[in-house]
Amino acid sequence: MKFEGGCYCGAVRYVAEGEPVLKGECYCRECQYISGGAPQLFLALPANTFGYTQGTIKAYSRSDLEQPVTREFCPECGTHLVTRRPDMPLVILKVGTLDQPTLFGKPQMAIYTCDKQVFHRLAEAMPAFEKMPPH
Numbered sequence: 001m002k003f004e005g006g007c008y009c010g011a012v013r014y015v016a017e018g019e020p021v022l023k024g025e026c027y028c029r030e031c032q033y034i035s036g037g038a039p040q041l042f043l044a045l046p047a048n049t050f051g052y053t054q055g056t057i058k059a060y061s062r063s064d065l066e067q068p069v070t071r072e073f074c075p076e077c078g079t080h081l082v083t084r085r086p087d088m089p090l091v092i093l094k095v096g097t098l099d100q101p102t103l104f105g106k107p108q109m110a111i112y113t114c115d116k117q118v119f120h121r122l123a124e125a126m127p128a129f130e131k132m133p134p135h
Helices: 029-035
Strands: 002-006 013-017 022-026 040-046 050-054 058-060 070-073 080-084 090-094 109-111
Touching: 013 090, 029 040
Parallel strands: 022 109
Antiparallel strands: 002 013, 013 050, 022 040, 040 090, 058 070, 070 080, 080 090
């Protein structure tokens, strides 16, 4: 499967190929900050299948955390494109940045529900985990 997308202003573009390792929604507090309050929908793909084809990103990692993730953004419009975890060889691609978001289908699970707000609604019968699912 081929995934193409980019930022809101069009300055940054990417392509990824392969089958997602995981399709989910993340309720962590950090995702809520970035989304304006909602969970983030994501595809996790092997990092070696992903590459930027246009533009240069800005990366951010918090310095006060033991194992911070790196979030990659468009420096022009601020669109959050991907997240990278130091403990996983994956790229966590944000569904809203896909040219064809329908390729996502639906989430397999919800993660970090320990940070879920009272106004968030989980789909019925969706597997949900307070943190990450067991390996």
